[in-house]
Amino acid sequence: MAQAQTPSFPRTGVSFAAELAFEDIHLHYGAVHTLKGISLVANPGEILCLLGPSGSGKTSLLRLAAGLEAQTSGRVTMNGQLIAGPATFLPPEERSVGLMFQDFALFPHMSILDNVRFGLHDMKPADAHREAMAAIRRVGLEHHARSFPHVLSGGEQQRVALARALAPRPSVILMDEPFSGLDTRLKDSVRAETLAILRETRATAIVVTHDAEEAMRMGDRIALLNRGEIVQSGTAQEIYHGPQSLFVAGFFAELNVFDATSHKGVAETPIGAFDCRGYPDGSSLKVAIRTVGLNVRANGDVLPSGHIPGRIVSRRFLGSTEALVLAVPGTDQRVRARIRADELPPGVKDVVINVRKRDIMLFESDDESA
Structure with missing residues (x-):
């Protein structure tokens, strides 16, 4: 008896992934220095x-990669070949890049098929039709091939934009805030679908986002920019667990920040004394503690060692978690905590607090990004 075969899902054509490198990129708009010596490799x-x-x-760097504008100085290379430099500038159509914009940029007077086929004008009509339909099938919109953009939902329009960017099989795909126009309900599923398609096509991808969680969900690596400079780059784990400044730490997590002075290897704060060996006595420090790093439980008769008393000022239910605002002795500064929704009984006001060591970070107060 013949075995039933599992139907194969249509696959997007595989790209020849390229290395894209920025070398000491500077960009000026008049007197404004927008990019300040960016060096980065995808x-x-x-x-x-x-x-x-x-x-x-972020978007300025993406536009330079796409060839939509030119840097003031520096070089952009693809697989070691210069595509933008002092005497070289390849236009976008010669760079083998796919572009996906924040607003999808679909042509309202064209069908979905024609929108996706738009970038395939160098192919024979039959080949362009075949490649466009393959891309449309891969994003699950074959039944909408003859529809127009206005009849599609935001998530469907996003998938059309992705299909159009991928149809020419670019070596690099550039995505500018691709999910910002979607509501929260759709964002997770569309982002997961997009990630799966990018993995399948194997194209190099550069994704612009202002959302740290989104960057951690999608990126093999993250480059964090501030004021035109890369302040830290690496994997999500490397940056989250080893932030090099208070700015970086605060971009990846909600923090409580206390001023402290080092004394005999200890930094005293209203919620505990923390090891600061390695800093000279008298150093002014910022002690940053992630809100998820606070353990909060109902107060008992005895205060456990290493705990401090607190009182709940406000309590907000957020589904799987609760956001607490706490008052603690010795300071008027409120302390914020994020705990599991089932950790504290209803109506509890008096609590005890302690801090997980892995969620404590110390930075010198003269760090200009602090």
Whole structure:
């Protein structure tokens, strides 16, 4: 008896992934120095996330990679070949890059098929149709091939934009805040689908985002920008567990920050004394503690060693977690904690608090990003 065969899911064509490198990139808009000596490499087949606040230079760097504008100085190379430099500038259509913008940029007067086929004008019509339909099938929208963008949901339009960017099989795909236009309910599923498609096509991808969690979900590596400079790069784990400044730590987690002075290897704060060996006595420090690093439980008759008393000022249920604001002795500064929703009984006001060591970070107060 013949075995039933599992139907194969249509696959997007595989790209020839390229290395894209920025070498000492500077960009000026008049007197404004937007990018300040950026050097960064996106490795073949890697998903690199450019992360940072608004105005940090993320989108400007992406536009330079795409060839939508030219840097003031520095070089951009692809697989070691110069594509933008002092005497060289390849236009976007000669760079083998796919572009996906924040607003999807679909042509409203064109069908989905024609939108996806738009970048395949160098192919024979039959080949362009075949490649466009393969990309549309891969994002699950074959039944909408003849529809127009206005009849699609935001998530479906995002998938069309992805199909259009991938249809020419680019070596590098550039994505500018690709999920910011989606509601929270859709974002997780569409992001997971996009990640799966990027892995399958094997293209090098550079994704711009201002959301640290999104960068951690998607990126093989993350480059965090601030004021036109890369302040730290690495894997999500490397940056989260080893932030090099208070700015970096605060971008990846909600923090409580206390001023302290080192004394005999100890930094005293209202919620505990912490090891600061390695800092000279009298050093001014910022002690940063992640809100998820506080253990909070109902107060008993005896205060356990290493714990301090606290009182709940406000308590907000957030589904799987609760956000607490706490008052503690010795300071008017409120302490914030994020705990599991089932950790404290309803109505509890008096609590005891202690801090997990792995969620304590120390920075010198003269760190200008503090």
